[in-house]
Amino acid sequence: MSITIALAGNPNSGKTTLFNDLTGSSQYVGNWPGVTVEKKEGRLKGHKDVVIQDLPGIYSLSPYTLEEVVARSYLVKEKPDAILNIVDGTNIERNLYLTTQLIELGIPVVVAVNMMDLVRKNGDRIDTNKLGEALGCKVVEMSALKGQGSLEAAEAAIAAAQEKKQGEHPHVFTGSVEHAIAHIEESIQGRVDAQVLRWHAVKLFERDEKELQELQLAQDLKTHIEQHIADCEKELDDDAESIITNQRYAYISRVIDRAVKKKASRHALSVSDKIDRIVTNRILALPIFVVVMWAVYTIAMGGTKVSIGTMATDWTNDVLVSEWICGNLGAWMEAIGCAPWLTGLVVDGIVAGVGAVIGFVPQMLVLFFLLAILEDVGYMARIAFIMDRIFRRFGLSGKSFIPMLVATGCGVPGIMASRTIENDRDRKMTIMTTGFIPCGAKMPIIGLFAGALFGGSGWIATSAYFIGVGAVIVSGIILKKTKLFAGDPAPFVMELPAYHIPSAKNVLHATWERGWSFIKRAGTVILASSVVLWFLQGFGFVDGVFGMVEDNNTSLLASVGNVVAPVFAPLGFGTWQGAVATFTGLIAKENVVATFGVLYGFAEVAEDGAEIWTLLAGDFTALTAYSFMIFNLLCAPCFAAIGAIKREMNNAKWTWIAIGYMCGFAYVVAMIVYQLGMVFAGHFGVGTVVALLLLAGLVYLLLRKNKYQDSELRVPVRSVAAK
Amino acid sequence: MKTLKDAKVGETVVVARLHGEGPVKRRIMDMGITKGVSIQVRKVAPLGDPMELNVRGYELSVRKADAEMIEIA
Amino acid sequence: MWLWLSENLATLVGALAVAAVLALVAWKIVRDHRRHKGGCGGGCGSCPNAGFCHPDAQSAEHR
Numbered sequence: 091m092s093i094t095i096a097l098a099g100n101p102n103s104g105k106t107t108l109f110n111d112l113t114g115s116s117q118y119v120g121n122w123p124g125v126t127v128e129k130k131e132g133r134l135k136g137h138k139d140v141v142i143q144d145l146p147g148i149y150s151l152s153p154y155t156l157e158e159v160v161a162r163s164y165l166v167k168e169k170p171d172a173i174l175n176i177v178d179g180t181n182i183e184r185n186l187y188l189t190t191q192l193i194e195l196g197i198p199v200v201v202a203v204n205m206m207d208l209v210r211k212n213g214d215r216i217d218t219n220k221l222g223e224a225l226g227c228k229v230v231e232m233s234a235l236k237g238q239g240s241l242e243a244a245e246a247a248i249a250a251a252q253e254k255k256q257g258e259h260p261h262v263f264t265g266s267v268e269h270a271i272a273h274i275e276e277s278i279q280g281r282v283d284a285q286v287l288r289w290h291a292v293k294l295f296e297r298d299e300k301e302l303q304e305l306q307l308a309q310d311l312k313t314h315i316e317q318h319i320a321d322c323e324k325e326l327d328d329d330a331e332s333i334i335t336n337q338r339y340a341y342i343s344r345v346i347d348r349a350v351k352k353k354a355s356r357h358a359l360s361v362s363d364k365i366d367r368i369v370t371n372r373i374l375a376l377p378i379f380v381v382v383m384w385a386v387y388t389i390a391m392g393g394t395k396v397s398i399g400t401m402a403t404d405w406t407n408d409v410l411v412s413e414w415i416c417g418n419l420g421a422w423m424e425a426i427g428c429a430p431w432l433t434g435l436v437v438d439g440i441v442a443g444v445g446a447v448i449g450f451v452p453q454m455l456v457l458f459f460l461l462a463i464l465e466d467v468g469y470m471a472r473i474a475f476i477m478d479r480i481f482r483r484f485g486l487s488g489k490s491f492i493p494m495l496v497a498t499g500c501g502v503p504g505i506m507a508s509r510t511i512e513n514d515r516d517r518k519m520t521i522m523t524t525g526f527i528p529c530g531a532k533m534p535i536i537g538l539f540a541g542a543l544f545g546g547s548g549w550i551a552t553s554a555y556f557i558g559v560g561a562v563i564v565s566g567i568i569l570k571k572t573k574l575f576a577g578d579p580a581p582f583v584m585e586l587p588a589y590h591i592p593s594a595k596n597v598l599h600a601t602w603e604r605g606w607s608f609i610k611r612a613g614t615v616i617l618a619s620s621v622v623l624w625f626l627q628g629f630g631f632v633d634g635v636f637g638m639v640e641d642n643n644t645s646l647l648a649s650v651g652n653v654v655a656p657v658f659a660p661l662g663f664g665t666w667q668g669a670v671a672t673f674t675g676l677i678a679k680e681n682v683v684a685t686f687g688v689l690y691g692f693a694e695v696a697e698d699g700a701e702i703w704t705l706l707a708g709d710f711t712a713l714t715a716y717s718f719m720i721f722n723l724l725c726a727p728c729f730a731a732i733g734a735i736k737r738e739m740n741n742a743k744w745t746w747i748a749i750g751y752m753c754g755f756a757y758v759v760a761m762i763v764y765q766l767g768m769v770f771a772g773h774f775g776v777g778t779v780v781a782l783l784l785l786a787g788l789v790y791l792l793l794r795k796n797k798y799q800d801s802e803l804r805v806p807v808r809s810v811a812a813k
Numbered sequence: 814m815k816t817l818k819d820a821k822v823g824e825t826v827v828v829a830r831l832h833g834e835g836p837v838k839r840r841i842m843d844m845g846i847t848k849g850v851s852i853q854v855r856k857v858a859p860l861g862d863p864m865e866l867n868v869r870g871y872e873l874s875v876r877k878a879d880a881e882m883i884e885i886a
Numbered sequence: 887m888w889l890w891l892s893e894n895l896a897t898l899v900g901a902l903a904v905a906a907v908l909a910l911v912a913w914k915i916v917r918d919h920r921r922h923k924g925g926c927g928g929g930c931g932s933c934p935n936a937g938f939c940h941p942d943a944q945s946a947e948h949r
Contacts (some may be wrong), residue, residue: 150843154836183869184845328848332831335842339850352870370856370865429897435904475874478863488863614911621908 092139095247096165098192099176100185101147104204107234108176109144112244127160134244142244143170149184151191153300162300165195166286171251172198174243176232179209179216182350186342189225190262194292196285198250199227202243207233220349226260259288262341266325267333270318271295277311295319296331365589366472375476383555386464388548390457391537397548402452403537435624439688443620446687447612447680450534455605457533461498462600466592470495480563490520494562497527498555499604501727504529505734515575519566521738522748525727526561528554530608531679535722538683539715542703554723561724565755568791608680616684619677623647623670623688660777661721661757662714662764672721678728713771717764724756758784817852817864817880825853826885833882841879845869852885 099105113132130144145164146157153159165173173192177185182203193199203209203216222229230246232239263271274291282290282305293301294315307315319330326333369378390399419441423433464470473495478488489511497504504524511517528536533551540550569575629637630645643666651666658664658672667689674681690705710718726732726749736745765781768774820826828850831838845868846852855872856865863876891898 149840152836152839152843154839181869181871184871187843187845328830329834331839332842332848335839336847336849339845339847366856366865423896423900427894427896428900429894432897432900432904436900440904475863475865478874478876614914618908618911618915621904 092141093172093248093251094141094143094168094170095134095244095251096143096145096170096173096197097176098145098161098165098173098188099147100149100178100181100188103147103176103178103181103185104232104234105144105147105176108202108204108232108240108243109142111234111237111240112142127156134248135241137248140244140248142174148188150188153298159300165192165197166289169285170197171254172200172247174247175199175201176234177201177203179203179205179214180212182216183339183342183346186225186345187338190260190338190341191289193225193227193260194262194289196283196287196289198247198253200243200247200250201225201227201229202232202239202246203229204232204234206231206239215351217349221345224260224345224348260341263292263334263337264340266322267295267337270322273318274315277315278305278307281305281307292334295322296334369469370472370476375472379473379476380552380556382464382469384548384552386457386460387551387555390460391453391533391540391548391551399453399456400537400541402456403449406449406452434628435621438628439620439624440617442687443623443684444612444617446538446683447534447616448609450537450680450683451605451609451612453537454530454533454608455601458499458530458604459597459601462597462604463592465495465600466590466596468589481566490516493520493524494527494559497524497529499530500607501525501527501529501731502734505731505738508738518739518744518748519569519575521735522569522751523562523565525731525735525748525752526565526724527558528723529679529727529731530604531611531728532723534680534683535675536719538686538706539710539719542706543710543712543715550719554719557720558723561755561759564788564792565751568788571791571794611678611680615678616680619674619681620684620688623674623685626650627689658721660765660780661760662717662768663710663721665709667709668718672718672725675722676726676729678730679722682722713764713767717760717767720763721756721760724759725753726756727752758788762788815885817854817866817875817883817885818877820852820854820880820885822854822857825851827851828883829886830884831882832884837879838882841875841882844873846873846875846883 097105097109109130109132112134114135127146132142132144134140134142143164145161148155148158148161151158151162151165153162164170173195175189175192177189189199189201201221203218203221206216209216216231218229218231228246228250230239230243232243234240261268271288271291274294275287278290278294279287290301290305294305295318297319302312322333323329328336368374389397391397419437423436424430474488474491477491481488481490490508493504493507495504496507501524504527505521508517508520508524511520532554536551536554540547544550626647627645630647630649647670648666651670654673655664655666655669658669663669667686670689671682671685674685686706706715727735732745732749735748736742739745739748761777762781762785765777766785769778817826817828828846828848830848831842831846850868853867854864855867857863863874864880865872865874867873
């Protein structure tokens with residue numbers, strides 16, 4: 091007989107760690123049917139017939155968010171044999187709020203108080219026996235991170251399931267409220283299982299939408315119940331939902347008084363708080379953010395003395411690739427008698443393309459390392475907090491910022507992370523703009539031009555990052571004023587975890603993962619693309635005859651490229667090389683660099699690995715290079731990311747809108763930058779006029795009055811959780 | 814009517830009443846902000862929004878617009 | 887014919903090697919596609935959205 095135990099608890103209570111502990115590698119991850127909420131289940135280690143069902147992290151069983159609805163539907167309809175409720179011991183009051191609701195379901199509940207090690211460190215004391223008595227169920231201690239207590243908690247849950255005894259319902263509600271609920275229970279007796287009677291009654295008292303929908307009570311019954319509720323509301327001068335919530339918390343306070351002794355005054359400033367006083371300070375926070383990102387990009391990719399990243403990359407390019415590989419490989423292949431076309435393919439094609447990208451690995455590793463540290467320390471969460479106000483100006487919440495943080499590594503998980511945003515419009519907007527943030531793959535493009543034309547300045551990379559962020563903000567403002575996206579921002583209530591020393595294991599692991607995927611892509615996709623490119627640029631029609639060409643300007647690739655190139659002329663890079671490189675970027679953004687490597691004969695020069703820089707500098711000026719960078723930074727992302735967008739949008743029309751928007755935006759911005767930049771060089775022409783018009787148009791879109799914005803505080807609508 | 818929005822950094826206030834309705838209000842209550850609870854204002858982000866509070870022993874960040882719905886004594 | 891073979895041996899071997907590498911790459915790309923592995927190549931362990939790269943028929947039928 092198989093037993094199912096449901097895991098329920100607040101987000102951040104350690105549920106995931108516990109789930110992994112209990113199920114190990116036997117977990118199946120999928121999603122709840124019909125909704126975009128993750129569903130995890132697995133078998134308890136060592137117990138073949140016990141299934142652990144993980145529920146989404148929730149704060150309560152209200153009907154307002156997808157996660158809550160999914161969790162409560164499961165609990166009410168599927169009736170697991172027991173619930174293992176994880177409670178964060180350092181946050182016990184709020185966590186118990188969910189507990190009271192779970193107990194009402196009539197299913198045996200075992201409470202596992204997690205993070206006991208932290209509780210003890212804080213000097214607080216939790217008496218699990220007294221707590222259990224007050225709540226009416228068994229309470230165990232746990233410290234999931236330290237690996238203590240997990241199995242015992244599961245065993246306790248199994249025992250509770252087998253006893254099938256539901257605890258005595260604790261007396262949560264008092265006075266006339268309890269009275270009213272008892273009445274409601276009587277009224278609906280027989281219509282619902284006796285086990286869940288109390289839960290349904292309470293929900294009806296709260297006028298829970300989903301309950302009313304599902305129970306389909308007769309009109310006179312509804313009126314009867316409504317009468318009871320109205321009476322209570324009048325007596326306590328508050329609305330039903332608030333009454334219930336207040337009473338729950340009042341009950342919890344009584345429980346806490348009996349079972350928990352807190353040591354420190356909870357208003358003392360912790361070390362985290364002291365740091366935050368500066369970091370999230372009203373005036374200093376944004377400049378600090380700029381400085382931090384500048385430092386990150388400079389160390390990773392800049393040209394200064396502390397730029398470890400660049401120094402390592404230079405060494406890689408100069409020594410490893412140029413001298414060892416190119417010089418020797420080419421000579422070796424000739425020596426053993428390989429045909430020149432093969433030598434060309436390998437040296438000028440594969441090595442040139444892949445080498446150009448691999449050269450950036452050191453810089454990428456340093457960048458990923460620094461970003462991983464920022465994340466692990468907890469700084470990134472603060473940024474969401476800081477950015478929330480700016481984001482809210484244009485109707486997005488700080489929650490939309492999290493995908494963008496992820497996107498600094500790779501855009502694909504960033505786009506998928508938008509799933510946590512409930513509001514449909516916000517989600518779509520986040521998906522559309524996440525691609526603007528420079529991902530790891532775009533960095534080599536920046537690095538290449540920074541080195542070739544800007545003396546390796548770290549400012550190029552930093553400016554690229556902030557242009558990405560700026561594009562997101564500008565897009566948000568513009569789009570929120572259009573009919574498609576107008577609407578109120580989602581409620582933003584967020585917990586800020588304390589700062590902690592970054593764990594070397596996590597940071598190194600994250601760095602390695604991102605770095606390795608970069609290398610893997612170089613060895614697969616980029617390699618293949620380089621070969622194809624080499625053929626296309628090495629062969630062409632000369633005087634009507636098809637064959638190998640000396641000058642790749644006459645190649646097949648050039649012919650095709652020249653057809654498309656004029657499109658980019660207003661942006662300053664109307665060369666076939668630029669056009670081709672941009673298109674290869676669709677396969678993978680690193681390809682832009684690989685393409686330049688192949689086209690400009692990266693491998694050709696043995697001594698001076700920087701030769702490609704000179705050639706590039708010949709075809710691009712500082713201005714056109716910057717414009718090129720901006721375009722590639724902002725335009726449509728690689729196929730993998732486009733695939734992710736398509737999966738998330740689940741709608742062809744929207745996918746095209748997203749891609750079209752990104753390309754259009756990129757084009758406009760790059761054009762404005764180039765044309766207006768040319769004014770400084772003394773050129774003024776049709777292009778300048780067009781650019782000025784576009785700029786004016788942008789400014790108008792930014793500043794125009796939002797006719798869709800409520801001037802009122804917000805009229806909350808009852809039905810939420812759009813999907 | 815004095816609301817949480819008017820509270821200053823470092824101040825500890827007591828909630829008198831919650832205004833508004835629907836999911837936002839519910840979410841605020843679910844987080845522990847109910848009638849009679851005491852809240853300490855820890856920080857206010859740059860540009861004044863959001864506010865970071867300490868409620869029932871943990872840190873919570875809330876928008877100023879939401880704070881306006883929380884009437885304090 | 888043998889003369890030609892011996893003269894161009896190096897090229898032949900080299901060309902075969904390159905072809906083999908390309909085939910490997912192509913096979914890997916197709917395989918990843920079939921398994922719906924995200925193009926990020928990040929490894930789903932740390933990805934918060936691992937639930938979507940590994941949809942499982944068994945748990946979906948729980949309903």
